Every structure is written in structure tokens, then in C-alpha cells.
Amino acid sequence: MDLNAPGDHVRLHPKARFYFTYCPLKNPRGDIRELGLLPGRFESPIDCTLKPRSLIAATKHGLNQKYEALSYVWDHEEPTDSINIHVDGQFSGVMYITPSLCAALRRLRDRGSVRFLWIDAICINQTNFYEMNHQVPLMADVYRRAEHLYVWLGQSSADSDKALQFIGDTEYLIARSAWQQEESDWRAFYSFISRPWFRHRWSVQAIALAREVTLICDDRTVGWNELVDALSIVQRFITKSSNDKFRYKDYAEWDQVSFQPAFRLAEIRNDVRRVSGDGDATGCPWSLETLMWKFQDFETSKPRDDIYALLALAKDRSLMSPRFGIDYYSIYPKVCEKYILSMIKIYGSLDVLCRPWRPYEAVPWKPSEDGYPDNCVYTPSWLPPNCSFTFGRGDIAKYERINADALVGPPEAGKRYYNACGSVGVTDACRFDWDKLGSLFVEGLVVDAIAEKQPAAFGGKERRILDDGVLDQWRAAVGWMDLAKEPPDAYWRTLVANRGPNGSDTPDFYPIACQEQAKDRDYRVAENYKCDPDLDTTAKPRATDAHVAEFVQRVQEVVLNRQLIKTVDGRLGLAPHLAKKRDLVCILFGCSVPIVLRPMQDPETHERFFEIIGECYIHGIMEGEALELAKSGDDSISQEEFEIR
Structure with missing residues (x-):
């Protein structure tokens, strides 16, 4: 039987009763398996060869063994589809694969010649941890040396067809205002770049290291560079139009555009190639x-x-x-x-x-x-x-x-944004103990404890807008009721964690902006909400005063899912929303910010241990002040070794 002849083998073993069994690689540290996708009609059963090949020999001797790689998302599909595996010209068994992978292979299969591919789900024995331990480290080289990377995004839809047309119209988008595109075009494009592959962690390595990349969506394809061009145009127009209230509201899903996964994948691919200098992926910065x-x-x-x-x-x-x-x-x-x-x-x-x-x-x-x-x-x-x-x-x-x-x-x-631990670094006591279920031992100071807490500033996925009047309650807690007066220094500094954007010093206008934001809700983040729009966590601040908008933006970055607290010693701060009264405020040696720890007791051994609740901002101890107090003999601060479980 000629395995290269289309149609000769497709009728073999239509209902095979035995599974394919992997033959161990002789050198799993340097050899990989190569899948030969045999030619056939689109609807025919899928037949493949599977044989080892050496990556080391190809590298050492400059052998030109061409193959292509496929990247796709396994997702949560069950392997319900099958392919026939042939070894040395003989049928060797059936391998079950996911419907998504099966669909990708049908699209990649050629009618007249064998196509050589590397696909992790097939070329690595996923049930053999020993083999995986040696094969997974080779994946970076596999992607670097592949002639081409194909990315399977899934089956097409009305949205994907519209999105691919949108991507192909980059010259048109540049020539006229991108915002003149139909809203459905923007929705379709956003839906396309929100497909699961773009947020899969293994996609990062594949896209960063591959030479050439083509995205496949059913029977449509688009080059990676074309997608990047479209992303660049979109990002430019979003930045340019960010102050256009009407347009911004219409296309609100683009608010955090730089954090959308497709943009971050484009960023790392660009950065890896910038480091290499010659267009090849050789290093990551x-x-x-x-x-x-x-x-x-x-x-x-x-x-x-x-x-x-x-x-x-x-x-x-x-x-x-x-x-x-x-x-x-x-x-x-x-x-x-x-x-x-x-x-x-x-x-x-x-x-x-x-x-x-x-x-x-x-x-x-x-x-x-x-x-x-x-x-x-x-x-x-x-x-x-x-x-x-x-x-x-x-x-x-x-x-x-x-x-x-x-x-x-x-x-x-x-640089560090804060320096709560002063000059004291991580001590030799830092260790894990697996005799105690993986307890982490670290040294540090018990500085204070939570005495009072206010409602947390919830938002995001759970609630798009913060609780009605949450900042009103916070203001009342610190006694700032007369808005004709400037806010208490500790209060406004706590709202912004005593920093400007990206760890910079606080701008001089923050206290006045805080006062104006409290006095007039027209300066606040969003407009036309029936509930109190103290901080709409999904919107970019668009207050009428640029200084107020910048202040509110910073508050957004600091308070979401945190609660205002007062400590036993009267310090004001922000703690995780899960923090409780009597939780301890601690400074771990080698950590730049204070940590909220909860004392616990083992129900069996009655030993004391701690749980990490999260980092916190405590006004007045963010720059090593607590260590100075401890050195001066302040007996309210004690040093301890913490067992964290």
C-alpha cells in the first residue's frame, strides 16, 4: 500500500478495536516525534504516520528537516474523535483526539502529499510523566525550528467571517476614521480576538518563538502580521478617541485594550524579536x-x-x-x-x-x-x-x-514602590517544611492589628459599580464631613496609597482633586448612572477637570476590592476585603509592603500558625518606620517567626 496515495488507505480500519500504543523514545532528551498527515479527501478518515526524529542532530549538523507546528486549545473537550496511526507502513492502532484537533487536521490535510507536523497532544505521550518531563523542555526549540506555526482558532461563525474581513481592510481603516466602521464590525473583531486560544498560557511560548504564523478559522486564514496591523490601528484609534464620550461608550469593551490577551501576545512576539535583532526568536527580555x-x-x-x-x-x-x-x-x-x-x-x-x-x-x-x-x-x-x-x-x-x-x-x-522592611532582607530562616503540609517559614514583625473596618470597595466582575455611597461611609469614618475643608492628609494619601501612577510621588493637586471629587459628582468617573457612581471600575475617568480625572483614576487602581481600616494604634490603611478585625498587620523581612496575617490554631496539634490574607497599605509604616520603632524599644512591636500554611 502506498501511504502517499490519496484514497488508498482511508477505508482501512473504519472501526478499529484496539488503541495505538506509544513506543518509548530512545532519547527523550533530544528526540521528538513527527506526525505525517497523510493525504486524503476532507471527509475521509484521518490517517497519519508517527516516527521519531532528532532535534539535536538537526541542530548540530544543520540538517534541513522541515516540519510545521500546530497550536490549538485543548479546552475541556473529551477525546471523542479518532485518527489511524501507521508505523513503518503498517497500521498500529487508533488514537482518540478532541473534535477541535480533528477539525484542525482536516483543514490542514493536503489532497496530494504528506504534511509533516508537530502537535503536542499527539507527538508527546501525555500519559507518561517521564516522557513529558523531557519533552516539554524541548517545546521551545520545536517552535523555533518549525518552518511555520499554524494556530487553530476553531470553527467559523458570522462574527469570525466579519472579523476576518475587518482585519483585511487595514488600508481602508487607515484611510478613513476607524470609528466609521459599523458597530457590528467592532463587535465581531472583538469576539474574534477573544477566542480561547488568545488567553491560553501555552500560546505565549508558541507565538513568541515561531518563525511565521498563520491563524486558521475553519476554512479561512489570516497571517499573524495582518492581525497585528489591525490591532495597532485599533489601539491607535482608541487612544486618540479616549476622550470622545459618545464613541467610548459605544465601544466600551475596548476600555482596557492593552490588557486584552491578543495585544499582550503581539507585545511579547515583538519584544522577543527586538532582542534577537535579526528577526529570529533567540531571547526574551x-x-x-x-x-x-x-x-x-x-x-x-x-x-x-x-x-x-x-x-x-x-x-x-x-x-x-x-x-x-x-x-x-x-x-x-x-x-x-x-x-x-x-x-x-x-x-x-x-x-x-x-x-x-x-x-x-x-x-x-x-x-x-x-x-x-x-x-x-x-x-x-x-x-x-x-x-x-x-x-x-x-x-x-x-x-x-x-x-x-x-x-x-x-x-x-x-525600584521598589515602598520599603516597609527597610534595609532588612530575607533571612536564612525562610524555608518550606513539607513535614507540615508545605508550611512556609519566614521572619518578621507583628506591628499592629485591625480594630475597625469599613465596607469594601467592590466592583469588577462581581459588581460593575462600587456600592452606593461607599466613599461617603469612608469619609464619615475619618470624620471628614465638612467638604469646605481639605481632606485629612492621612485619608487622601490612603486612597491613593500615597503614590501617583506607577509608583511615582503623589502630585501636589491630589488633595484638592479629592475635595472637588467629593463636592461635585459631575467630576466623577461615569455619567448617567442611577446609583452612586463613586468609581465605575469598568470606565476610564472622564471628569470635566483633568486633575480630578487623574486622581479618580489613581483611586480606581488602589481601592478596588479593598476596605478602609483603622488599626489598634490608630493607623489608617487599606486591607483586602477578606480581612477581619483582630487580623495582624505584619512586616515580613524582605517584603516591601505590610502583610495582613490571620492567627490560626491546628485543630489536631493545637500549634499556632498563620494564613496570609494579603498585602495592605498602612499609612505611616510604608518606609521602614516600624523597624525604627522596634529598634527604639517600642514593646508594642514584636519579632516572630511565622509559620504560614
């Missing part, structure tokens, strides 16, 4: 922690891949311990522990505990006797909540602010 922060809301189908999907791109990969490698035998919290410890050791900071990076649903766990997470009970508090990312999909899949910005600021910001 970002550390692993920065990658985790930038793609904090990108999803995976396996929790360990929260980290593994970005590991190969990190510029600081060589600085990490050899222990921190791909290991699918490890339980998820153990993988997270290796990541956290690596960041602490490389950068000498505990700020990694405060930054959002984990999109996956909470993974309850407890090591069973064999070390696997069979008995699931809880998630350690030293992992960030999976809902803590700053921006995410809200109504109609638009991207909007979900939470306030992290007080610690982004990694690699050039």
Missing part, C-alpha cells in the same frame, strides 16, 4: 516573575502548567536551581514552592508572595501516603488567590478591572 505577572490571567488545562508554560521563555532561567525543572510527578503546591523559592533566592525579596500570577481554579490538596494529591482538602495561603489578577473578562467577555493593582508593583519596575 523578561524574567519568569515578569512573565507570570504579565500573563497572570492566561489559562491552562493543567495547574502545573501555570508555571511550566512560561519557564522556557524566562531570561533568568539559567539562574534558577537545577531542581526547578519540569516535573509532572510533583504535586502542584510543590511546583509552586520551587517557583517561589527560586524568585526569593534570585531577587532577595518576598514580594513574589503579593503578586497575582495564578489563574487556575483553586486546587485543594493534601499529600497522600504515596506523595500524590489524592486526598484534597485545602490550598495553602502562600499561593495567591486564583481570582486576584488585576484585569479579566467581565460582562460580554470584555476586559475590565477586577482588582486593584498590587501594592508591590510589577517585577523589574526598576
Whole structure:
């Protein structure tokens, strides 16, 4: 039988009764499997060959073994479709794949010749952790060396057809006002770039490293560069028109345009090529922690891949311990522990505990006797909540602010935004203890405790607009009722966390802007809302006074899902919305901001331990003042080793 002849093999094994069994790779550290997609008609059964090939030999000897790669989203589909696998000219069994992958293969199949592909779901034995531990680290090289990357976005729709026409009209968009496009065109384009592949964490590595990229949507294709051109035009018009109230309201889903996943994928592909200089993907300018922060809301189908999907791109990969490698035998919290410890050791900071990076649903766990997470009970508090990312999909899949910005600021910001721990860095006591369910031990100071708390400033996905009158209640709590007077210094500074945008010094006009915002609701974020629009978390501030608008924008960045608190010692601050009275305000050595910790007691051993509630802003102790008080003998501040579970 000639496997290259279309139609000769398509009738073989239409109802095979046995499954394909992988033959182990002789050298899983350097060899990969190559899928040969045999020719056939669109509706015919799919027949493929599967054989090993060497990446090392191709690199060492400059062999030109051409193949293409396919990237698609596994999503939550069950493998209900099948393909026939042939090895050495003989049928070797049936492999079941997802309907999405099957549809992609039908579109890629040629009528007259074999097409050689690399597809992770087929070319890596997903049930063999030993093989995955060696094959996943090779994926970066696989994408670099592929002649072409095809991205399967799924089946077409009326929206996708309209979006592809929109993308193809870039010259037309430039020639006239983009806003003159029909609203349905904009909706269709937004829907197209909101497809699941664009927010999948494995897509980051594929798009960053691939040579040439083509997006496939059913029977339609578009080049990646064409999409990027359209994205650039859209971003330019949105920036230019951001003060046009009418247009902005019409296209409100574009509000946080730079955080939309497609824009971030375009950014990393551009940055990787800027570093290489010659158009090839050779390096990434970002550390692993920065990658985790930038793609904090990108999803995976396996929790360990929260980290593994970005590991190969990190510029600081060589600085990490050899222990921190791909290991699918490890339980998820153990993988997270290796990541956290690596960041602490490389950068000498505990700020990694405060930054959002984990999109996956909470993974309850407890090591069973064999070390696997069979008995699931809880998630350690030293992992960030999976809902803590700053921006995410809200109504109609638009991207909007979900939470306030992290007080610690982004990694690699050039400087710390705050310095609550002064000159004291992470101590040698910092460690994980897996005899105690992965407890994290750190040293620091107990500085204060929460005595009073006000309603939290909710918004984002749960509620588009903050509670009616929430700032009125906050003002009453600090005794600022006479709006003819300027706001108390501690109050307005707390609202903005005593910083301007991006960790800058507070502008001189903030107190006056705070006063004006309180006096006249015409200066507030949104217009024509029936409820109190103190801060519409989904809208860009559009007050009549630019200074008030800038102040309100900063308040948005700081207060969302935080509550105003007063401590036992009378300090004003902002704490996570889950904080309670009597929670402790602590400063961990090596962490640039205070942390709210909750004392707990083990019900079995009666040992004391702590849970992290989250970072906080406490006015008056953000620049090392608490350490100076401790040195001066203030007995209200005590040093302690914290066991965090």
C-alpha cells in the first residue's frame, strides 16, 4: 500500500478495536516525534504516520528537516474523535483526539502529499510523566525550528467571517476614521480576538518563538502580521478617541485594550524579536516573575502548567536551581514552592508572595501516603488567590478591572514602590517544611492589628459599580464631613496609597482633586448612572477637570476590592476585603509592603500558625518606620517567626 496515495488507505480500519500504543523514545532528551498527515479527501478518515526524529542532530549538523507546528486549545473537550496511526507502513492502532484537533487536521490535510507536523497532544505521550518531563523542555526549540506555526482558532461563525474581513481592510481603516466602521464590525473583531486560544498560557511560548504564523478559522486564514496591523490601528484609534464620550461608550469593551490577551501576545512576539535583532526568536527580555505577572490571567488545562508554560521563555532561567525543572510527578503546591523559592533566592525579596500570577481554579490538596494529591482538602495561603489578577473578562467577555493593582508593583519596575522592611532582607530562616503540609517559614514583625473596618470597595466582575455611597461611609469614618475643608492628609494619601501612577510621588493637586471629587459628582468617573457612581471600575475617568480625572483614576487602581481600616494604634490603611478585625498587620523581612496575617490554631496539634490574607497599605509604616520603632524599644512591636500554611 502506498501511504502517499490519496484514497488508498482511508477505508482501512473504519472501526478499529484496539488503541495505538506509544513506543518509548530512545532519547527523550533530544528526540521528538513527527506526525505525517497523510493525504486524503476532507471527509475521509484521518490517517497519519508517527516516527521519531532528532532535534539535536538537526541542530548540530544543520540538517534541513522541515516540519510545521500546530497550536490549538485543548479546552475541556473529551477525546471523542479518532485518527489511524501507521508505523513503518503498517497500521498500529487508533488514537482518540478532541473534535477541535480533528477539525484542525482536516483543514490542514493536503489532497496530494504528506504534511509533516508537530502537535503536542499527539507527538508527546501525555500519559507518561517521564516522557513529558523531557519533552516539554524541548517545546521551545520545536517552535523555533518549525518552518511555520499554524494556530487553530476553531470553527467559523458570522462574527469570525466579519472579523476576518475587518482585519483585511487595514488600508481602508487607515484611510478613513476607524470609528466609521459599523458597530457590528467592532463587535465581531472583538469576539474574534477573544477566542480561547488568545488567553491560553501555552500560546505565549508558541507565538513568541515561531518563525511565521498563520491563524486558521475553519476554512479561512489570516497571517499573524495582518492581525497585528489591525490591532495597532485599533489601539491607535482608541487612544486618540479616549476622550470622545459618545464613541467610548459605544465601544466600551475596548476600555482596557492593552490588557486584552491578543495585544499582550503581539507585545511579547515583538519584544522577543527586538532582542534577537535579526528577526529570529533567540531571547526574551523578561524574567519568569515578569512573565507570570504579565500573563497572570492566561489559562491552562493543567495547574502545573501555570508555571511550566512560561519557564522556557524566562531570561533568568539559567539562574534558577537545577531542581526547578519540569516535573509532572510533583504535586502542584510543590511546583509552586520551587517557583517561589527560586524568585526569593534570585531577587532577595518576598514580594513574589503579593503578586497575582495564578489563574487556575483553586486546587485543594493534601499529600497522600504515596506523595500524590489524592486526598484534597485545602490550598495553602502562600499561593495567591486564583481570582486576584488585576484585569479579566467581565460582562460580554470584555476586559475590565477586577482588582486593584498590587501594592508591590510589577517585577523589574526598576525600584521598589515602598520599603516597609527597610534595609532588612530575607533571612536564612525562610524555608518550606513539607513535614507540615508545605508550611512556609519566614521572619518578621507583628506591628499592629485591625480594630475597625469599613465596607469594601467592590466592583469588577462581581459588581460593575462600587456600592452606593461607599466613599461617603469612608469619609464619615475619618470624620471628614465638612467638604469646605481639605481632606485629612492621612485619608487622601490612603486612597491613593500615597503614590501617583506607577509608583511615582503623589502630585501636589491630589488633595484638592479629592475635595472637588467629593463636592461635585459631575467630576466623577461615569455619567448617567442611577446609583452612586463613586468609581465605575469598568470606565476610564472622564471628569470635566483633568486633575480630578487623574486622581479618580489613581483611586480606581488602589481601592478596588479593598476596605478602609483603622488599626489598634490608630493607623489608617487599606486591607483586602477578606480581612477581619483582630487580623495582624505584619512586616515580613524582605517584603516591601505590610502583610495582613490571620492567627490560626491546628485543630489536631493545637500549634499556632498563620494564613496570609494579603498585602495592605498602612499609612505611616510604608518606609521602614516600624523597624525604627522596634529598634527604639517600642514593646508594642514584636519579632516572630511565622509559620504560614
